[in-house]
Amino acid sequence: MASYDRIAKLSLDRGFYFPSSEIYSDSMAGFWEYGPNGNNLKNKFIELWRRELVRRDDMIEIDGSQIMSKNVFVASGHIDNFSDPVIVCSKCKSTLRADKFIFDKTRINVPEGASNNEVDEVLNQNNLKCPTCGSSFQPTERFNMMFKVGIGPRNEEAYLRPETCQAIFVDFKRIFKIMRGKLPFSIAQVGKSFRNEIAPRQSLLRLREFYQAEIEVFCNPNELDSLSKFDEIKDTILTINDGSEVFKLTAKEAIENKIIPNKLIAYYLSILNEFYEKTGIDMNQTRFRKLSDKEKAFYATIAFDFELKTSVGWLELVACNYRSNYDLDQHSKISKEKMEITDPVTNEKVLPHVFELSLGIDRSIYSVLESSFFDDHENDRVILKLKPYLAPILAGILPLVKKPELGDIAKNIYHDLKKDFDMYYDESGSIGRRYRRLEEIGVPFAITVDYDTLEDKTVTVRYRDTMQQKRIKMKDLKSFFVENKDP
């Protein structure tokens, strides 16, 4: 497996991703750009997600605002729960989470709603000093992970969303109505979220501005086990870590053994599993890890993290949270808007519960890159073994040598195909060098125009992974790519 460093260098060299604003000396950590190849890969990853989750399950997709008003986050709980009491040493400026530090030293649980003064009092009463240098602390401050923004000339308080899903909750009633929804009803969204991380690190793995692909499944809490489509996935094999033991079993067995609490959750974990299988990551290195009460987000009652073992350890790719009716209830209370709907299936009036699949796109992109990276020592080359439907470019069109009689034909092929597929034309340098360049960004096919082409109108197709070649007729190229570009 490739190391984090190899992927970082490849990404920098070949335009998958690189630091934002890098020509300025005041550029900030935690912001990265996708270059041309990374952007293509990301788009194709999202398209696969749409195919395997959104379209498969008849979900609908929306695109909400990135900036939302203060009350949205009062309701969601982020104003209170997303902010931590922080203490700073007056001398060495060490910064600590106050509640955690107090608990570690004294076993006293400072309640989440405690004021700064109350925190200071506990510190004083227990005579707690900086663990690094022994000095006292400055008064407790609040650190909120949300970016606050001022709107309009009066700088009205608003926030960059720390997760994309709030738009889905806020819009739920209208969407359910206009789409004539039936429960379970799933709404999906792809977009950016923003978190003011204290110490962003490791490029795409911890960003301050990042992409999420979120799915919120609205369901009737009394109907979680009456899901006919469960049969589609009952034999899907899942790896589940319940905190102490690791189980590898089918969705059906997971339900029977109560490792997964209901069929609805099992169904969505399974189609998520099948999606990731198609990205080419090694499923033997993945697991659904059931979170303990301590690890869960404040809104979750049941939570599984979908994780992949990478060169930098286990990486959380998707948070799967059963949020109960927490969000709709909160938005209903704060906005005074009724959120109950009548479940057209059972004719019951319910405030739907929500099961969420919150997928980190950037981490997934990194995972796909690391999983497909391959050092071919035998042939002295580096290959990204990306699936054709994820590769930034589907094929390179290459004249064998740089001669007009071959180049003109190759250019014509390129012009013929580029509207339908991501193609790349290259005539500079030796043919071997051009093959190597394509392999390194994961291009699965190379089409070479040679002197035989002039005689019989055939070209060679070279396969990236095996380096094998076969001849096909020029006029069959289009159907060849149609057959080979989809999952």
Place this chain on the structure above:
RNA sequence: GCGACGAUCGUCCAGUUUGGUCUAGGACAUCAGAUUGCCAAUCUGGUAACCCGGGUUCAAAUCCCGGUCGUCGCACCA
């Protein structure tokens, strides 16, 4: 955020110890031309860097201070 270490062409490295000979050198990559009948070939030529700001000095890539970023450790990570 704290601490340690680091930052020179796209990449890797030389030069910093001992300030001047550095209008900063090499390799790989890249671009142009030549050559080339299938796997990083060859030849010629070119593009291209001292992280940012301040200070010391006759003189700074080199010494000092601050900032930013990176790696690692601690802390943080809904």
